[in-house]
Amino acid sequence: YHPIVWLEFELMSKSAKALDYLSGIAHSVSCYMNDICITSQYYAHRTLPNIFVQDIEIVNPASYNAKVYLSREAFDQDSWSQVEIGSVKLTKSDVGLRNGSEEYDTIVGPVTNELDEFYVSIISMRIPTHLYAKPKSKISWQILTAICESEHNLVPTTNKAEVKGELKSHCLKQLKSALKKPAEKLREEHTSAWEQLWATGISISPSKAKDALNGDKINATMYYVLSNVRSPPDPAPLAIPTGCYGNIHHTFQATNLWNDLSSFFNVQKATSFWLLTLQKQGCDHLVALGAPGVMQALVLSFGSFRFSSQHLEFNMHPKFLHRDYTFRRLQYGNLTQVNVTVQLQEDNKAILLVALEKSDRAFYACDGGCLDGPVQLGNMKMQFPVKLTDPVTAILYISPDRTHLDDLRHAIHVQEVGEAPAHEHSVIALHKHGHHLGGLPTFFWVSVCFLIIVFHLFLFKLIYNEYCGGYQEKKIFQERHKIRYSKL
Secondary structure, eight states, rough: OOOOOOEOSOOOOOEEEETTTTTEEEEEEETTSSSSSSEEEEEOOOOOEEEEEEEEEEEEOOOSSSEEEEEEOOOOOOGGGTOOOEEEEHOOOOOOOOOSSSSSEEEEEEEOOSOEEEEEEEEEOOOOSSEEEEETEEEEEHHHHHHHHEEESSTTTHHHHHHHHHHHOOOOOOHHHHHOOOOOHHHHHHHHHHHHHHTTTEEEOOSTTTTOHHHHHHHHHHEOOOOOOOOOOOOOOOOOOTTOOOOSSSGOOOGGSSOOSSSSSHHHHHHHHHHHHIIIIIIHHHHHHHHHHHHHHHHHHTTTEESSSOEEEEOOOOOOOOOOOEEEEESSSOOEEEEEEEEEEEESSSEEEEEEEEOOOOOOOEEGGTTHHHHHOOSSEEEEEEEEEESSOOOOEEEHHHHHHHHHTTTTSSEEEEOOOOOOOHHHHHHHEEESSOOHHHHHHHHHHHHHHHHHHHHHHHHHHHHHHHHHHHHHHHEEEHHHHHHH
């Protein structure tokens, strides 16, 4: 079943589509030869998990009526056995001031596979085949579709007729609840929920190296993972997730987690891999909390941050700190948020900058080995060197217990602690410029090589003329003088 309504006009058009990760809204714009523009914005509502929304806007600047055709992909009843199709008519009080039909189509049927059985109910607005946009006018229309599912793993003795009836009633209730809200408020609640999720996140400096991970792929992956996890209506407190993230290798290294996302199959595959990875690496408690917990788990995995019962440690190996990173609003409990920044200096060495976004108590931090003693954190960024230990341990520890950090220096048991070496210039140049040749572009070096080759060819020609071509010229000169003297 496809809930999206397609709109078409008779003339030729140019179209564009875009996906806004920050607001969680997909945009589609079509503009026609007579300047008529049709815009669609659609989204699965972030806080109303059963509601799919499509906002339609038709702008007609022309001086005549514009006939716009509406269609929805036909539902193939043969491919869904035992499905029941019906209709329901809502009242004016249900629809309110919204444009559109009061007639809604209903679909309810079973979904079965080898491991599961459940029922799905769909209630969608019945759309006309066409509508007219008056001259010099704008039409705004919001189409809501309710999609609900029953409990999974239904036992054979379940009264299926009762399940279908209750599911249909529940779905209709969800639709009416959404219809009572103004269109603007419905959209605002959705975008606000997405913006709150993105408050936690990561920033990374762009890289021109081949196959390097950049913000576009990271943001797209995070968006699709979060889109497959619900936001609870009443989020539970984010308790300290001891053991998350459990792997010593950060997820930027896991190439199978960063696949192409151009198809529905690839998106589903990547999403399932991510959720499975987070659950198996000690973040199952965060994943169970819904989208806010999953976002925290994602950011922890990017930097290989790990919570123990008494501290948060930053486990990324110093050799991978050849780009700038900022990990925003790591939740330490429910009332403390920590920002951790990795910043490259001019000498190609990385430093750590740590600050508290907000906190309900004092927090302290120490660098690798904790030999320098804890430093109290605040709203201002505190600088720490990146140290490399033997054997390799965390490069940063954060805890509200100063005594615990003091004791860590005697419990880490490292043989050697020293400042991490500077990164090779070629590695930094590769990220900044896409090649190992430094700051100058490739075209410059190609031009220099070309000039050197031309110079050597010219030099070779001079030498050749001097030693090989000079004899012939001398002979011609002597013959000329010989003829001149013979005439005398």
